[in-house]
Amino acid sequence: MNRTAEIVIIGGGISGLATAYNLAAMGMKDVVVLEKSYLMSGSTGRCGAGVRQQWGTEMNCLLAKASCEIFENLNEILDYEGDIEFKQGGYLLMAVTEKEVEQFKKNVALQNSLGIKSVLLSPEEALEIVPDLNIEGILACAFHHKDGHANPFHTMIAYAEAAKRLGVKIYTYTEVTGIMVEGGRIRGVKTNRGDIFTGRVLIAAGAWSREVGAMAGVDIPVRPERHQILVTEPVNHRLGPMIMSFAGNIYCQQEPGGEFIMGYGPAEHETYSITSSWDFLEVMCRKAVRFLPYLRNIRIVRQWSGLYEISPDAQPILGRVEQVEGLYVATGFSGHGFMFGPITGVLMAQCILGLPTTIPIDKLDLARFERGELIFEPSVV
Amino acid sequence: MKSKTVICRCEDVTLEEIEELMEKGYTSMDEIKRITRCGMGQCQGRTCRTLLLAELAKAVKTHPAEIKITTFRPPAKNIKMSVILGGIDNEQNG
Numbered sequence: 001m002n003r004t005a006e007i008v009i010i011g012g013g014i015s016g017l018a019t020a021y022n023l024a025a026m027g028m029k030d031v032v033v034l035e036k037s038y039l040m041s042g043s044t045g046r047c048g049a050g051v052r053q054q055w056g057t058e059m060n061c062l063l064a065k066a067s068c069e070i071f072e073n074l075n076e077i078l079d080y081e082g083d084i085e086f087k088q089g090g091y092l093l094m095a096v097t098e099k100e101v102e103q104f105k106k107n108v109a110l111q112n113s114l115g116i117k118s119v120l121l122s123p124e125e126a127l128e129i130v131p132d133l134n135i136e137g138i139l140a141c142a143f144h145h146k147d148g149h150a151n152p153f154h155t156m157i158a159y160a161e162a163a164k165r166l167g168v169k170i171y172t173y174t175e176v177t178g179i180m181v182e183g184g185r186i187r188g189v190k191t192n193r194g195d196i197f198t199g200r201v202l203i204a205a206g207a208w209s210r211e212v213g214a215m216a217g218v219d220i221p222v223r224p225e226r227h228q229i230l231v232t233e234p235v236n237h238r239l240g241p242m243i244m245s246f247a248g249n250i251y252c253q254q255e256p257g258g259e260f261i262m263g264y265g266p267a268e269h270e271t272y273s274i275t276s277s278w279d280f281l282e283v284m285c286r287k288a289v290r291f292l293p294y295l296r297n298i299r300i301v302r303q304w305s306g307l308y309e310i311s312p313d314a315q316p317i318l319g320r321v322e323q324v325e326g327l328y329v330a331t332g333f334s335g336h337g338f339m340f341g342p343i344t345g346v347l348m349a350q351c352i353l354g355l356p357t358t359i360p361i362d363k364l365d366l367a368r369f370e371r372g373e374l375i376f377e378p379s380v381v
Numbered sequence: 382m383k384s385k386t387v388i389c390r391c392e393d394v395t396l397e398e399i400e401e402l403m404e405k406g407y408t409s410m411d412e413i414k415r416i417t418r419c420g421m422g423q424c425q426g427r428t429c430r431t432l433l434l435a436e437l438a439k440a441v442k443t444h445p446a447e448i449k450i451t452t453f454r455p456p457a458k459n460i461k462m463s464v465i466l467g468g469i470d471n472e473q474n475g
């Protein structure tokens with residue numbers, strides 16, 4: 001294992017791998033990524049795989065649009081021999097309360113002003129996109145045809161392989177046990193396989209970021225929250241877009257292979273547990289069959305779970321950490337780390353290299369919580 | 382035509398594909414599962430889980446008991462949503 005590095009990235013998920021690739025592509029040498037388990041073991045490898053541009057704040061819209069544009073070309077950018085399976089079937093967001101309808105109107109106006117060509121649809125118009133949709137109780141829909149989903153496993157491997165070709169070292173089963181800080185500066189990282197001396201550390205450890213931050217004496221206020229998900233048997237293609245309801249608390253999409261993947265966000269206590277529960281299955285079935293009655297006859301094959309890392313305002317925490325020179329953070333995505341991953345990689349690499357970022361991220365810094373400048377995003381599950 | 386050995390029948394994964402990944406350094410069952418979908422199909426790895434385990438053990442020259450096996454996830458077998466929603470009335474339908 002390397003004993004020195006230009007930067008040590010803690011966390012081998014999409015944020016860490018995409019940043020490692022971009023740093024190497026921009027010319028940085030000796031980039032090291034540490035992953036405490038196997039690649040794809042964390043939150044990225046367990047996620048719902050959605051990629052959407054329909055957001056309620058200007059910054060999220062800009063980040064999501066840029067990320068989506070990278071997804072569109074990612075196979076070529078990373079020269080991947082496989083396929084990240086990016087399917088742009090759109091996202092159909094379903095409003096079931098009057099308050100949501102008003103919010104959708106505002107969101108669509110904002111999105112359109114930023115070049116995201118989302119549209120507001122009546123429930124009847126939504127039927128043209130999802131003919132089997134049960135529109136009972138749906139007041140309006142918002143649709144954007146360029147949203148979609150990608151295969152998180154292949155997206156990660158594409159980044160990992162491209163990064164390795166550029167000289168990035170990825171160490172799996174390597175757990176960080178300490179961060180060495182001297183005189184307010186990063187000096188190195190302690191792991192279960194020995195120490196690595198470095199002047200820069202990026203914490204991209206998802207739900208474990210608070211624990212890792214504490215090793216450097218920094219409080220990163222994210223809490224782990226279990227989210228469950230299931231996949232069905234593969235059947236003929238019937239569902240083009242990802243369907244999603246914020247108030248109804250459900251998302252459901254059909255994979256290119258024909259399987260349906262669906263989940264919802266239950267209110268859960270802080271936990272690192274990633275077990276599955278029986279009650280999830282029952283509630284999930286009820287929610288899914290409400291919107292797509294034909295799912296009744298489809299078989300569930302598997303359920304699993306993963307962790308969101310929830311920040312106080314459910315927005316990412318990106319950028320330099322002021323208290324410790326050489327420390328950077330990319331976490332707090334609150335369930336959207338995968339879709340923002342490609343643009344996170346670009347922006348964090350620019351930030352670490354001291355370059356101007358192509359989209360301003362200063363509002364997303366860690367110090368915003370101390371300043372009391374939290375960001376309000378109305379459109380999250 | 383080059384002969385192929387199918388390991389995972391649900392997801393159509395061959396031994397040759399798995400060997401290629403092992404050569405690239407992906408030597409954990411969990412990684413190979415996620416990249417190839419071996420064991421992620423309808424039967425949930427009833428046949429291929431042990432085959433993959435044996436091949437991995439051979440490749441990394443260890444005893445199969447030393448290799449971390451992929452998680453067995455619920456439900457134990459495929460189950461229609463209607464059966465779950467119908468509860469006890471549908472017990473016979475599973």
